[in-house]
Amino acid sequence: MKTAHLLLVDDDPSLLRLLGMRLESRGYRVSTVESGAQALSLVEQQRPDLVLSDLRMDGMDGMALFGEIQSRHPGLPVIILTAHGSIPEAVNATRQGVFGFLTKPIDRTELFALVDEALMQTSPASGQADPAWRRDIITRSTVMEQVLEQAGKVAGSDVSVLLSGPSGSGKELLARALHRASARAEHPFIAINCGALPEQLLESELFGHARGAFTGAVNAHEGLFQAAHGGTLFLDEIGDMPLSLQVKLLRVLQERQVRPLGSTQSVDVDVRVISATHRDLNAAMSEGTFREDLFYRLNVVNLRLPALRERPEDIPILARYHLELAADRHKPSVKGFSKEAINLLASHAWPGNVRQLVNVVEQCVALSSAPIIAHALVAQALASEDNALPSFNAARAGFEHGYLVKVLKITEGNVTQAARIAGRNRTDFYKLLARHELDPNSFKPAYVTGPL
Structure with missing residues (x-):
């Protein structure tokens, strides 16, 4: 992680030295100037992560400097220091967008706390340009940086990548970054959500169809594999793909050819496949809803995105x-x-x-x-x-979990009885319990031995 760069602005050289020494002792890189004009010049040359400025200075005062910084570098936080602090000044400054307000003499603890808070809002992109391929991924997290380091290592190859992680964690964003870092960057990146379309429409979208292949197919349709030729095809929510289409997808990946629906001719395709899912595909394979051979084709490299x-x-x-x-x-x-x-x-x-x-x-x-x-x-x-309605999948998962807990409580952890009530065989019921991380033993009554 890079060292944060702080700019101190004050027309009192002794205060600049004192604050500079304090902040450097915390590991920050500190620049100091004695006027607003000098501050603006330095900001243009080497944009800092945070500016701390005196309020009352000859020429350009602290609020005028803040106004210039805000117009030229929006998002760069500014903390105002003053020996003439008052509640109205502080309120006015924070309303205009100043991050914080400290009164001289500066309390060391308050200074460090406010600087730390301000730096939490500063994107690392503001002081250090990320490589172009990952420019849209905003992070200062060690966990996320480890994922991006792995992504950077595999981006240049043509291996299939499976992105796992919860919904909304940025899997498509990372897929686009992988494409941007690859030799295919000048060719198409095409994304499709495999759980958003009915089976026949999904098949047509992926593989295309010939004219007359089904009712309503009045024209031939080029599928996404052909449209992505030379580039990258992103298959989002691959865990929701029907089994019948998983077979056809596996054949395309093995043969590097696609046969449109209703056609007798196969077409060569050169596509890198990146897929993503929020589901546990190991559990899906155990349940027979996801093909093991397809899993190993897609999961050459697995990158797991962390939850927020x-x-x-x-x-x-x-x-x-x-x-x-x-x-x-x-x-x-x-x-x-x-x-x-x-x-x-x-x-x-x-x-x-x-x-x-x-x-x-x-x-x-x-x-x-x-x-x-x-x-x-x-x-x-x-x-x-x-208070908003959850997604259908989230609502179903919540219902299943609550139902299983209720049945296990009724049967005091007896799986045979619980499965009978649920209308499922024991094997299926155990799979449901594993999916929801429920241990039937925890529902058994605790027997007390010894004298009462």
């Missing part, structure tokens, strides 16, 4: 990044989050992962009437998300 709760340090920078995108599209007057709002976002569990975070941020931007999004507005957006 596993990379909490990314929440503030992702929130800031998507706020800037949403503000550019809809409401440029919105400039950032209050510290309390960021803390609330960082403490949320995010069951919907990055996709849910993006929804919450966009809702906050749309509803905000002030430049800085407040804690209350974030709380309202989170409550709205939590």
Whole structure:
């Protein structure tokens, strides 16, 4: 991880030395200047991660400097220092988008805490350009960096990659990054969700069809394998593909040829396949709903994306990044989050992962009437998300889990009786218990021995 670069601006040389020594002792790289004009010049040459500026300076004062930084480098956080602090000044500064306000003499603990909070909102892309292939992936997480390191190693080869991880964790984003880093980057990247289409339509979309292949097929249709020739085909939610199509997909991968539906002629295709799923494919193979031979064809390299709760340090920078995108599209007057709002976002569990975070941020931007999004507005957006209907798969999984718990409680952990009530054989019932990580022994009554 790179060392954060801080810029100190103050017309008092002794204070610059003192603050510089304090911050350097924390491991930061510190630059110091004595005027707003010098600060703007340095920011243009080597954009820092954070600016700390005195409020009262000759020429350009701290708020004027902040205004220039905000217009030229939106998203660069600024902390204002002043010996003349007052509540109205602090309120006005934070409303305009200043990250924080410290009163001289500067308390060491308060300084370090505020700097740490500000840096949590700074995207690493602001001070260090990521390689072009991964430019859309915003992270400072060690866990995510390890995934990207593995991705970078396999991107240049033609091996099949299976991306696993929960829904909304960014699997398609990583698939696009892998394509961008490959020798196929100048050719098409085509994505399809294998669980979003009925079987016959999915077959036609993937493999194409000849004219008259089925009712309504008035023209021949080139499938996505042909459309992606020379490039990459991303098969999202591959675990939801019907078994009959899994057989045909396996044949295409083995033979590097595709035969459109209703045609007698095969067509050569040169496509790299990247697939993704949020399902446990090992469990699906045990249940007979996913082919083992196809799994090994697709899973040459497996990259697992972490859930957002596993990379909490990314929440503030992702929130800031998507706020800037949403503000550019809809409401440029919105400039950032209050510290309390960021803390609330960082403490949320995010069951919907990055996709849910993006929804919450966009809702906050749309509803905000002030430049800085407040804690209350974030709380309202989170409550709205939590009360929303879950996806069909999530609702079904929740029902199954609750039903199994209820049956096991009734039968006190007797699997034979529980399976009979559920109308399933013991083998299927055990598979259901394994899928939901339920141990029937934990539902058996605890017998007490010895004197009462």
